Amino acid sequence: MGQQTIKAKVEQMVQPFLEEHGFELVDIEYVKEGANRFLRIFVDKEDGIDIEDCGRISEFMSAKLDEEDPIPDAYFLEVSSPGAERPLKKxxxxxxxxxxxxxxxxxxxxxxxxxxxxxxxxxxxxxxxxxxxxxxxxxxxxxxxxxxxxxxxx
CATH class of the missing domain: 2.30.30.180 (Ribosome maturation factor RimP, C-terminal domain)
Structure with a gap:
């Protein structure tokens, strides 16, 4: 399964949860670094996100990814803020x-x-x-x- 297909499936899975809880999806990355693969979900909200927000989203996505299993390879899930140097895409x-x-x-x-x-x-x-x-x-x-x-x- 290609990187774009995985990103699209993950976006479909996470978007309703994010909208329901007042978060904005900034970006999704599915990359290989060294021997490991990483699925990174970058989120934000009006007043910024904190570690508890990231934890809630990570818990939701872990369960959802286990349930739907759209990624055949082993990977690490990371949920974080886009940071001060936020990408501009949309x-x-x-x-x-x-x-x-x-x-x-x-x-x-x-x-x-x-x-x-x-x-x-x-x-x-x-x-x-x-x-x-x-x-x-x-x-x-x-x-x-x-x-x-x-x-x-x-």
């Missing part, structure tokens, strides 16, 4: 991050660069985002965005 992530400091990497150079760190000043769904780097606004087409995340400004 339109809602970009919309609520306008005015925040971000790091965006692209698949292809734009103005000779592939990495842009600055303030997200605009987001146009299905089109582009604008990052203010220094005094210059850089328009980045969404189809060229490799990764985007909140960044800590030093």
């Amino acid at each position: 339109p809602r992530d970009f919309e609520r991050s306008i005015g925040k400091y971000v790091l965006v990497t692209t698949y292809e150079p734009i103005d000779g660069q592939k990495e842009f760190e600055g303030t997200l000043t605009a987001y146009q769904a299905d089109e582009h985002l604008v990052v203010k780097v220094g005094k210059k606004d850089i328009q980045i087409p969404l189809d060229k965005v490799g990764n985007a995340r909140l960044a800590i400004q030093f």
Whole structure:
């Protein structure tokens, strides 16, 4: 079973529980690191999540994964907050991050660069985002965005 299929099945399993309890699904990873596989579920809520929240979600998912058994390999389940450098993937992530400091990497150079760190000043769904780097606004087409995340400004 492919990684995307596993992620989709896990999302279908966890989403109703998260919505019912006021959590937001930020991301799901199913990765191999060394000899081990990890299923990571990143969640958040308005006022942030704590260890008890992660424990509740982990207990629910452990039981659900045992019941439905969508993953044939042995793996470790991890439930956590996306952290201070939260990934930006969904339109809602970009919309609520306008005015925040971000790091965006692209698949292809734009103005000779592939990495842009600055303030997200605009987001146009299905089109582009604008990052203010220094005094210059850089328009980045969404189809060229490799990764985007909140960044800590030093």
